[in-house]
Amino acid sequence: MSMRTPLGRVRGLGSAKSGTEHWWLQRVTAISNIPLVIFLVIFVIRHLGASRAEIVASISNPFVAILLALTFVSVLWHMRLGLQVVIEDYVHGHVAKFAALLANSFVTALLGVAALYAILKMSFGL
Template sequence: MSLRSPVGRVLGLGAAGEGVGHWWTQRVTSVALVLLGLWFVFVLIALPDRSYETVTAWMHAPFNAVMLSLLVGTAVYHSLLGVEVVVEDYVTDHATKIVTLLALKFIHIVIGALGVFSVLRVAFGSAA
């Protein structure tokens, strides 16, 4: 027989308070994506044409390269946050959940790195 109250037995066992940071991060990245997405759409509309030469010349500007890198990084991070929630909510087996979350993080890191590398390669000019 325990002398601890029911509340005392469960305190510290749950994830209380940890989800708030995740929730706020999702909201902040979504607002950033709206702003960056609007910037990207308006800039593309303002280009005289959408030929390869015009777009690559536009990407050579440092401001545009930085903004595109931010767009790619924010989109990948926002995607990771959303997919994590889905896996945490719907995958019941603990081992499968851990493996899936690790694989998703790895995949998102690779996608983000490839995206930023692509933007920088075009911005600085390719070697090939």
């Protein structure tokens, strides 16, 4: 028998057993997305029509590389949480829903690792 009080057990956890973590992380990443996406938009606009060498030169700056990496982590995390809710709302079959949720996580991880790999590769010099 658990010695914890009912309030202690339920605090932070709802019937979904994960409490408000999803909701909270969606907000945390929403806030971090604001400055990071502004940075990303400036970065993209500054490199419109740029040669590959110019992009590599910019990313070789550690501040640019770190900010770019943070942007992709924040955006992809936010994106995975958001798409998860969309899947949970519209995909009702057990197998289909499970497959879609897995695909969501896997594709997000793939995109994240690919983005970080590209950034680090350019940052460390091709």
